[in-house]
Amino acid sequence: MSRDPVRVALVDDHMIVVRGLAAMLADHPDRVEVVELDSLRDPPDDVDVVLKDAFGMVDDLRDFVATSRAPVVVFAFATDPAAVRQALDLGVAGYVFKGVGVETLVSALERVRRGERVVELDSADRTEVIGDWPGRRHGLSEREAEILTLICRGMSNNQVAQHLYLSINSVKTYIRTAYRKIGAESRSQAVIWGLRHGFVPTPGRVRPPSTD
């Protein structure tokens, strides 16, 4: 059965992240049409599905979901059952782990358009690192970048751990490896580096998308 591609808006506070998502989906134009790149906090209109990347997400997902006309799919690292349950309780139509392959993500978007509620946490079909994020070209992993983003927003170690459903020891390990990669020896140095390298929200809305 052939259908029009799913009209998707990609949302995150950071434009580099949504551009990365768009590039990732660009290989499937027959199945997914990215109609909007959005780093504002209001849900976009006139789309079939909103794909909300959880990178550095600090805003209230509840308000976002409640005001979105289109079903919302969260794209996140956390696979903790509590994180998934919380998102579903807030009314998201889909929850997709960032470790899945592109095929699984595209399929999830199609199923959500059909009215299904989708949870995809299996990374079996993943083949390569996908997407983009601040600090990637400086060698930071997405997880390290996400944690540095939250530190640049003023969160304490424990707040970061709770926010990302990570153990405090994992958070401290990520902080340490991130600091080493960017040459920071203190939190103030890390914040300075982060703010000078795109670890701040970049409000904007791009339509049609530019993925270069």
Added chain:
Amino acid sequence: MEPIPESVEAMQERDAVLGDDDLLERLQELSVKVQELVPDCIGLTVAFMEDGLALTLVATDVEVALLDAMQYLGNGPCLEAVREGDPVEVNDADLLDEERWRIFALAGAAVSVASTLTLPIVRDDEVVGSVNLYAASGHAFGGLHEQLAELFGGWAPGAIENADLSFSTRLKAEEAPARLRAEARVETAVGMLAAYAGMSPADARRRLEESAARAGVSRARIAHAVIMLFGGEL
């Protein structure tokens, strides 16, 4: 002995770059060795001058219960001390002081602190911190200064007995998480000021401290305002 919850939290909030996450585990191992030398040692605090970190370990409920049982049997140090008329090397007024008893209760110890030993920790001829040991009997640390100092890298000649019978370092350890969180907040605000206002971290820190002094509020409070000003989320 086990760390008090605030010490666990303090280590969580401590700057990750310092990389000594196993400090509490190492202290627990040391506490076992201390108790081999001083069986009725019921608490210890290690304080570092550099970042104000203070960590406290106290005897577990089981250890305290065992100690109580031993004393009840009549051979324990407290009863012995009472019989000798020299119970805890502090005067009666101190023992009856309500505030002291409140602090003892906070320490979670079923038996009160009867003797303490303070050891300075010296690195390169500089005092970088201190270890405080707390025991339930009156003369627990006598003749053991050298051995205990060796355990902690402490300086035995600088040892002081009974300088902290109120276990005040425990209160310092309880305040450590809030102090470290406040310091992290200041560090973040300094980073924001430096990045957005194009000044050096040292200038940003000085500006923040001057603002706090001028407004008559803490550095942490000004830091909070700076973070919120620049769109932070606390």
